[in-house]
Amino acid sequence: MKKPKVDLHLSESQGIEHIFKEFLDSVESLASESEEEGWEKVEKEFLSNRLDMDEVYENVDKYGSDKTIVLFEIAKLKGVDEATLLDAVLKTSKLELTSPVSNESWDENFACKVPANTEFEIDLHDVSGTIDSVYFSDLYSELVNKLDPDEVKRIEEYYSDALIEDGIMYISIPQYYWSVYIDQPGLLDELAPTLRISPDELKEMEDLSEVGGV
Numbered sequence: 001m002k003k004p005k006v007d008l009h010l011s012e013s014q015g016i017e018h019i020f021k022e023f024l025d026s027v028e029s030l031a032s033e034s035e036e037e038g039w040e041k042v043e044k045e046f047l048s049n050r051l052d053m054d055e056v057y058e059n060v061d062k063y064g065s066d067k068t069i070v071l072f073e074i075a076k077l078k079g080v081d082e083a084t085l086l087d088a089v090l091k092t093s094k095l096e097l098t099s100p101v102s103n104e105s106w107d108e109n110f111a112c113k114v115p116a117n118t119e120f121e122i123d124l125h126d127v128s129g130t131i132d133s134v135y136f137s138d139l140y141s142e143l144v145n146k147l148d149p150d151e152v153k154r155i156e157e158y159y160s161d162a163l164i165e166d167g168i169m170y171i172s173i174p175q176y177y178w179s180v181y182i183d184q185p186g187l188l189d190e191l192a193p194t195l196r197i198s199p200d201e202l203k204e205m206e207d208l209s210e211v212g213g214v
Helices: 016-028 035-047 053-063 066-077 082-092 139-145 149-158 184-195 199-209
Strands: 007-010 094-098 110-115 119-123 128-131 134-136 163-165 168-172 177-181
Touching: 007 016, 016 139, 016 149, 016 168, 035 082, 035 094, 035 110, 035 177, 053 066, 053 082, 053 110, 066 184, 082 184, 128 139, 134 139
Parallel strands: 007 128
Antiparallel strands: 094 177, 110 177, 119 168, 128 134, 163 168
C-alpha cells in the first residue's frame, strides 16, 4: 500500500544525522490506515458476503450490553429487515484499531472485525517539506546529499525499523484489526423511527428482560 505525499518541517539545529533520523521516524509513523480506509474495508466485507449479520448477531449475544441485546431482540420482534439493521449499525458504530488478541477479550458491544493493512511501501522521494523554512520537493534526496553514503546506510539500517532499498521504505507492522463497536444510544436513535419506540418504552422492556419478560 503506497502512502500519499506529505509535507514535513524539519530543523538542522541538532545536526544533519539527527534530522535524517527524524525524517525516517516521521515517515515510518505514516504506516497506518486511516479510519476512512477501515470503514471502506468493513463495508466491502459485507458487500462481498465475507461478513454477514449472523456474525454480528452472534457477537452481540456474546459481547453486547444488556441494552444492546434487548435492542436487537426488539428489532427482530418488530420485523426490521437485516439490510436496515446493518445500515443503522454501520451509520452509528465506532471503529477502533485493535491488537490481535483472542475474541474472548473483545470489549463490550464488539460486533465484527476486518484485518487492517500491515504492509506499506513508501517512496521517500515523494516526501516534501522544509528544512529551516527552505522548501524542498524531495526531502530525502536533499538530506542524502548532505551525508556521506556510508553514514546514510548506517542510519537507515540501525535507526529505522523499516527496510529501505533504492529510496523505497518497506514497512511491515504486526497484524491489527479494524473492530466495529456498537454505540447503543446512537443505534436506538437511528432505529427509533422504524421501531416506533421511545427511550422510555425501551427502558421498560429492558427492565422486563431482567426478569425474563422479553
